Amino acid sequence: MQLCLIPCRTFFEPNYETGKAVRWKIGMANGDPLAIAGLWRQWKEIDGSQALGFTMLTVNAEEHPLMNRFHKPGDEKRCVVIIPPTEYGDWLSCGSPDEARSFLQLYPSDAMHDEPFALPPRKAKASAENQEQFL
Numbered sequence: 816m817q818l819c820l821i822p823c824r825t826f827f828e829p830n831y832e833t834g835k836a837v838r839w840k841i842g843m844a845n846g847d848p849l850a851i852a853g854l855w856r857q858w859k860e861i862d863g864s865q866a867l868g869f870t871m872l873t874v875n876a877e878e879h880p881l882m883n884r885f886h887k888p889g890d891e892k893r894c895v896v897i898i899p900p901t902e903y904g905d906w907l908s909c910g911s912p913d914e915a916r917s918f919l920q921l922y923p924s925d926a927m928h929d930e931p932f933a934l935p936p937r938k939a940k941a942s943a944e945n946q947e948q949f950l
Contacts, residue, residue, distance in 0.1 A: 816915060818907055820850040821871055826895060827932065828885035839885065840932035844925070852896040852906060852918060872896045874919050881924040897922040 825842035843849050855869040873893040876882035882894035896919055898906045909915040 819853045819855045844928045
């Protein structure tokens with residue numbers, strides 16, 4: 816097993832309570848950074864170069880008072896697995912899949928903060944004619 820921690824300040828999820836997707840920012844209530852449980856692997860590309868990839872682990876969030884508000888209605892409610900700072904070393908040194916599974920818990924909602932965080936308006940795409948003048 817190649818376990819990792821993915822550091823971040825916040826993560827984003829879509830909320831459909833208004834009837835359309837609204838981007839929400841989620842982080843720690845105290846403003847501290849957080850770490851998401853992940854798996855990583857390395858492989859050799861066809862050209863011989865090394866590539867790295869990772870994935871964030873998620874768990875079902877149907878029963879979580881905060882995270883069950885996100886994703887499309889009817890879709891499974893999921894949440895990334897947040898590892899508490901005091902458990903970073905324990906997560907990274909897991910010796911078996913069963914031990915790693917014991918970390919796959921939902922983070923307490925009262926230790927999290929969420930707020931709407933709309934994307935800035937997108938600029939209009941330049942037409943092909945306008946793009947040619949820059950070439």
